[in-house]
Amino acid sequence: MSSSAGNQVRASHILIKHQGSRRKASWKDPEGQIIRNTTRDSAVSQLKALRDDILSGKAKFDDLAARYSDCSSAKRGGDLGPFGRNQMQKPFEEATFALKVGEMSDIVDTDSGVHIIKRTG
Structure with a gap:
């Protein structure tokens, strides 16, 4: 493992946008x-x-991500690829880093909408 292994995660998510989402498309x-x-x-x-x-x-x-997610990552089954700290909205980042690989979050609110997140790496 590289020394940055603890600084990056990989996750998939399902995003459902709503009236309060910053981008309504x-x-x-x-x-x-x-x-x-x-x-x-x-x-x-x-x-x-x-x-x-x-x-x-x-x-x-x-x-389900491919079918229901409002994020363009839906075409990859919700996969966002690897990311580090300060690359995602804070609530999303905190929820993802708190999960163990294979775990799924409860509902996470961001400016984009509501998510469930599965940590994959």
């Missing part, structure tokens, strides 16, 4: 029609249901 909703009509509570409920499906084994994280 995504690859699957370019005009933001759905996002503008999605409350934060609704986005959280959707993410919780997806998280439950993953935890119960009904679905795989990367499949």
Whole structure:
């Protein structure tokens, strides 16, 4: 392992944007029609249901990310690749670094929307 191993993580995520998101458009909703009509509570409920499906084994994280995430990383199953400190929004960074490899977060709020994060490296 390199000396910087503890300074970088790799993660995948599922992002659901909502009315309070700083950018109300995504690859699957370019005009933001759905996002503008999605409350934060609704986005959280959707993410919780997806998280439950993953935890119960009904679905795989990367499949759900590809289908439901508002992030362009959806085409990679939510994979964001490796990143270090100060490269992501603070709540996202803190949640990711707190996870062990293979663990999945609870709901994480950022300016982008609400996320569930899976640490993959």
